[in-house]
Amino acid sequence: MLDFAIFAVTFVIILVGAVLYLYPSSRRASGIPGLNPADEKDGNLQDIVNKGSLHEFLVGLHQEFGPVASFWFGGRPVVSLGAVDQLKQHINPNRTTDSFETMLKSLLGYQSGTGGGATETMMRKKMYESAMDNSLKSNFPLVLKLVEELVGKWESFPEGQHTPLCAHMLGLAMKTVTRLALGQRFHDDAKVIGFRKNHDAIWSEIGKGYLDGSLERSASRKGQYDTALSDMEALLLSVIRETRSQRERGTFVDTLLQSSLTERQVMEDSMVFTLAGCVITANLCVWAVHFLSTSEEVQDKLYQELDEVLGSEPVTLEKIPQLRYCQQVLSETVRTAKLTPLAARLQEVEGKVDRHIIPKETLVIYAMGVVLQDANTWSSPYRFDPDRFEEEAARKSFSLLGFSGNQACPELRFAYAVATVLLGALVRRLRLKRLEGQVMEVKSELVATPKDDTWVTVGRRS
Numbered sequence: 047m048l049d050f051a052i053f054a055v056t057f058v059i060i061l062v063g064a065v066l067y068l069y070p071s072s073r074r075a076s077g078i079p080g081l082n083p084a085d086e087k088d089g090n091l092q093d094i095v096n097k098g099s100l101h102e103f104l105v106g107l108h109q110e111f112g113p114v115a116s117f118w119f120g121g122r123p124v125v126s127l128g129a130v131d132q133l134k135q136h137i138n139p140n141r142t143t144d145s146f147e148t149m150l151k152s153l154l155g156y157q158s159g160t161g162g163g164a165t166e167t168m169m170r171k172k173m174y175e176s177a178m179d180n181s182l183k184s185n186f187p188l189v190l191k192l193v194e195e196l197v198g199k200w201e202s203f204p205e206g207q208h209t210p211l212c213a214h215m216l217g218l219a220m221k222t223v224t225r226l227a228l229g230q231r232f233h234d235d236a237k238v239i240g241f242r243k244n245h246d247a248i249w250s251e252i253g254k255g256y257l258d259g260s261l262e263r264s265a266s267r268k269g270q271y272d273t274a275l276s277d278m279e280a281l282l283l284s285v286i287r288e289t290r291s292q293r294e295r296g297t298f299v300d301t302l303l304q305s306s307l308t309e310r311q312v313m314e315d316s317m318v319f320t321l322a323g324c325v326i327t328a329n330l331c332v333w334a335v336h337f338l339s340t341s342e343e344v345q346d347k348l349y350q351e352l353d354e355v356l357g358s359e360p361v362t363l364e365k366i367p368q369l370r371y372c373q374q375v376l377s378e379t380v381r382t383a384k385l386t387p388l389a390a391r392l393q394e395v396e397g398k399v400d401r402h403i404i405p406k407e408t409l410v411i412y413a414m415g416v417v418l419q420d421a422n423t424w425s426s427p428y429r430f431d432p433d434r435f436e437e438e439a440a441r442k443s444f445s446l447l448g449f450s451g452n453q454a455c456p457e458l459r460f461a462y463a464v465a466t467v468l469l470g471a472l473v474r475r476l477r478l479k480r481l482e483g484q485v486m487e488v489k490s491e492l493v494a495t496p497k498d499d500t501w502v503t504v505g506r507r508s
């Protein structure tokens with residue numbers, strides 16, 4: 047509980063830190079319905095702690111005050127938007143960066159891409175996305191092979207064997223992301239394990255304990271974090287130099303090296319991609335397999351689509367858009383799991399949502415977890431029901447939120463591609479069953495991660 051409470055507070059601090067990293071602060075009150083500060087210095091921090099998580103706090107806030115509601119972070123007013131209609135009025139269609147990217151870069155101490163002007167930011171965004179797309183395109187057979195290894199292993203398990211999902215999915219995500227981003231040298235599993243050690247050490251401090259000073263106060267934790275970060279940076283720099291000298295083609299690093307970015311910028315983007323890519327991909331796959339294991343009907347429908355579109359051929363990048371039901375399953379996974387429950391922006395110029403004025407420089411939270419389970423937008427919001435995305439209105443709301451379509455978060459697009467290959471292979475060969483009696487508690491709010499490993503059993507599809 048204490049861990050959770052610290053996390054809830056830290057998360058707000060990080061969000062604020064991330065947006066303030068870009069902009070200076072202001073302290074004007076918003077005049078929007080909401081909570082008064084419970085404490086002059088801490089604002090409503092204690093209320094957040096009492097609720098156990100920022101997401102739970104926001105659920106209560108919006109229940110009480112409606113879709114546009116305010117609270118106080120320390121002496122600073124915060125406005126939260128908790129419904130699609132209100133978010134629609136606020137989301138800037140030209141948004142080029144998200145709070146997670148900004149937050150990751152600020153936590154890692156990286157300036158590049160955010161300090162430059164709009165043109166440079168746009169150029170960096172384009173480079174990043176094309177490096178990601180390129181790595182997928184050039185290495186798609188490798189993704190198929192890595193998935194095949196995993197599914198082959200599951201096939202060899204005796205019927206009913208308990209299989210720990212998080213461990214397997216993290217393994218798959220780490221292998222895929224390192225190979226696609228960094229290339230051949232991660233052919234060796236021992237290298238992936240070394241990478242994972244540093245990845246875990248860095249990620250476990252991100253979203254927890256960093257900006258509340260607890261990391262700084264613990265010399266041993268700080269030492270481990272610094273060592274992991276500098277080891278990872280050294281590794282990435284050596285990969286960059288090797289890629290350049292050996293002309294290894296088609297990786298994320300290779301595409302970035304062909305641009306005008308400096309070596310340092312290539313290293314930073316590779317760090318962000320490998321850190322975030324592993325986490326989003328692993329957790330999307332965990333939740334998708336988990337929800338599938340709860341419904342034979344969904345597995346059968348997916349099987350049928352795969353059969354119709356692919357016959358006995360493997361998934362290809364070109365065929366993915368034709369797998370519409372598979373995309374519905376993944377969208378419904380993101381929605382039901384609230385995979386990324388929070389986002390934030392700093393109000394750049396004075397704005398208006400409904401009749402409410404949002405003053406310049408107010409921190410605006412997008413309460414995605416609230417929006418994704420708002421009964422006015424989604425009927426039976428807690429039910430896993432991929433069919434709801436048959437409706438155009440549901441698809442439109444989802445893409446407006448940044449979870450699908452051209453405006454989707456690039457990290458998520460990458461994760462969708464890997465998850466599609468995985469589901470394509472799993473569902474055609476195996477039957478997934480969930481283990482009764484498991485409670486899926488969520489550990490982190492940056493990307494919803496199960497607190498403990500979760501188990502499925504697999505059997506052959508007859």
Ligand code: HEM
Nearest residue numbers: 141142143144146147322386389447448453454455456457
């Ligand atoms: C754990 C990491 C991440 C999470 C949980 C995450 C989540 C999200 C979410 C929820 C959105 C839609 C809401 C919004 O616009 O804020 C979004 C959009 C976006 N994300 Fe991410 N993201 C992550 C990492 C990244 C990274 C590393 C990058 C790029 C370097 C990135 C680039 C973007 C961009 C550019 C958009 C806006 C899409 C557009 O409108 O063009 N994200 N992300």
